[in-house]
Amino acid sequence: IRDSYRAVYDQLAGGEAPAGYGRAECFRAGLLAAQALLAPPAPDTLGARELFSSLASTLGPSVAGGDDSPEMRALTDVLDEATLGEGCAELAAGNAQSALTFFQNQERALDTSSSDTLRYSVLLGLGESLLADVKPREAQLALAQVSALDHSSRDRVARALLRQAEAAVLLRDPRESLQPLLQTIDLSYGDTPWAATARSMLKSM
Numbered sequence: 001i002r003d004s005y006r007a008v009y010d011q012l013a014g015g016e017a018p019a020g021y022g023r024a025e026c027f028r029a030g031l032l033a034a035q036a037l038l039a040p041p042a043p044d045t046l047g048a049r050e051l052f053s054s055l056a057s058t059l060g061p062s063v064a065g066g067d068d069s070p071e072m073r074a075l076t077d078v079l080d081e082a083t084l085g086e087g088c089a090e091l092a093a094g095n096a097q098s099a100l101t102f103f104q105n106q107e108r109a110l111d112t113s114s115s116d117t118l119r120y121s122v123l124l125g126l127g128e129s130l131l132a133d134v135k136p137r138e139a140q141l142a143l144a145q146v147s148a149l150d151h152s153s154r155d156r157v158a159r160a161l162l163r164q165a166e167a168a169v170l171l172r173d174p175r176e177s178l179q180p181l182l183q184t185i186d187l188s189y190g191d192t193p194w195a196a197t198a199r200s201m202l203k204s205m
Helices: 001-013 025-038 045-063 071-083 086-092 095-109 116-132 136-149 152-170 175-188 195-201
Strands: none
Touching: 001 025, 025 045, 025 071, 045 071, 045 086, 071 116, 086 116, 086 195, 095 116, 116 136, 116 152, 136 152, 136 175, 152 195, 175 195
């Protein structure tokens, strides 16, 4: 799948989107390809970093001073996520402390002009980094902001809910605290990649 995404993005190298795709769709495909490179069990952090960097350097000038069209907003969302690629790569590499420092710095840089995509992607990364650093209670606080307040990405909400459930397992929280999180993913976000894990956890309870 990641090769298919990468192929769509690479066709932008000639300056034009391939037939049937908009520019924003091509850049989104590049972002998905970079994120797929970080997937376990053998993340390609170098390849992902290079792709995140390519996206950010290409989109930066395009987005700066752009209009408020739907395409420009979509491109801005991709840029916002691509700028967090370094922290995501550190997390995928198992460098929890480095990832945590990165996302803490990003959180401090947020202000009222920050987009929802940037704000909640930062909070998700922060929560996952805290979880990886075995700070589950602090992780839950960051992740709960995403699952409760983010209305811009179903995938991000489902992922945050799953990480909250994983934190609850580490904390040995009662089943009554864990089960609703997993059931919400199953029933309301069953079309996301995180649903299969949630269902597996429900079956094992």
